Amino acid sequence: MGKPFEGRVVLVTGASSGLGETAAVLLAEAGATVFGTARRREALDAARVRYPQIRWLLADVKDASAVKVAVDGVVREAGRLDVLVNNAAIFVFGPIDQASEETLRSQFEANVFGLVFVSQAALPALKESRGSIVNISSAAGHMASPGGSIYGATKAAVESFTRSWALELAPLGVRVNAIAPGPTETPGFDKGGLTPEQVAAVKASFVKQVPLGRMASTEEVSRWIVSLADPSVTWITGQVLSVDGGMSLT
Numbered sequence: 313m314g315k316p317f318e319g320r321v322v323l324v325t326g327a328s329s330g331l332g333e334t335a336a337v338l339l340a341e342a343g344a345t346v347f348g349t350a351r352r353r354e355a356l357d358a359a360r361v362r363y364p365q366i367r368w369l370l371a372d373v374k375d376a377s378a379v380k381v382a383v384d385g386v387v388r389e390a391g392r393l394d395v396l397v398n399n400a401a402i403f404v405f406g407p408i409d410q411a412s413e414e415t416l417r418s419q420f421e422a423n424v425f426g427l428v429f430v431s432q433a434a435l436p437a438l439k440e441s442r443g444s445i446v447n448i449s450s451a452a453g454h455m456a457s458p459g460g461s462i463y464g465a466t467k468a469a470v471e472s473f474t475r476s477w478a479l480e481l482a483p484l485g486v487r488v489n490a491i492a493p494g495p496t497e498t499p500g501f502d503k504g505g506l507t508p509e510q511v512a513a514v515k516a517s518f519v520k521q522v523p524l525g526r527m528a529s530t531e532e533v534s535r536w537i538v539s540l541a542d543p544s545v546t547w548i549t550g551q552v553l554s555v556d557g558g559m560s561l562t
Contacts, residue, residue, distance in 0.1 A: 315343025316542050321390040325349045325373055325430055326400030328359040330498035334530035335397055335537045340365050342538060347386045373400045373426030383433035393437035395541045398427045399448045403463040403500060405514060416462055423466035442485030446540050447474050449492040451556045471552050478550030487549040489540045494556025495527040523558035
């Protein structure tokens with residue numbers, strides 16, 4: 313039996329760590345030719361050593377020109393693009409009265425503007441292949457999160473894009489869906505400007521909100537990215553799938 317993504321080309325943004333890294337590996341194992349982006353040279357070089365089977369690109373999603381060059385390079389090299397996984401994002405926790413201009417701008421530029429830039433660059437090839445987009449949202453995109461209002465607002469935008477683009481692109485045969493993970497063990501917690509003690513407190517607070525009583529692994533979430541992107545899954549679009557251990561029920 314052949315692999316489901318045999319002959320397909322996938323681009324995963326923010327693929328050098330966390331959810332994007334795991335998704336890229338699983339997609340490659342499923343037969344896809346996977347291109348992964350990273351915005352820092354050292355992260356890209358380290359990822360290339362770990363996963364030489366993935367084709368790595370240096371691109372910051374906040375830079376529309378760099379994104380277009382990267383996506384055009386993928387299509388030129390591979391001859392096509394079938395799936396875009398919009399994973400690249402940052403989050404910084406903190407109360408709104410302490411949020412700096414940089415905190416606000418950086419999250420919207422990466423999580424919202426960047427997602428749009430990459431999608432715009434990929435659309436010509438996705439229309440040609442009648443492919444699909446999988447956006448990575450978050451439980452924070454539809455649940456109140458004290459201290460996470462800015463991040464949550466960016467992910468609410470992602471969910472809105474998902475639904476609107478699904479209607480807009482359906483006549484062209486392009487499916488658009490999103491995954492909304494609950495608390496997931498990723499390096500992102502250590503990059504949010506919190507002390508180790510604060511990180512532990514945030515994780516403990518999240519776990520209390522999850523009926524299944526724990527955080528997810530990146531593999532548990534990434535398997536749903538693969539499922540939504542599967543070429544045989546042709547009758548689902550515009551959906552935001554909560555993969556959150558029941559958190560959205562609380």
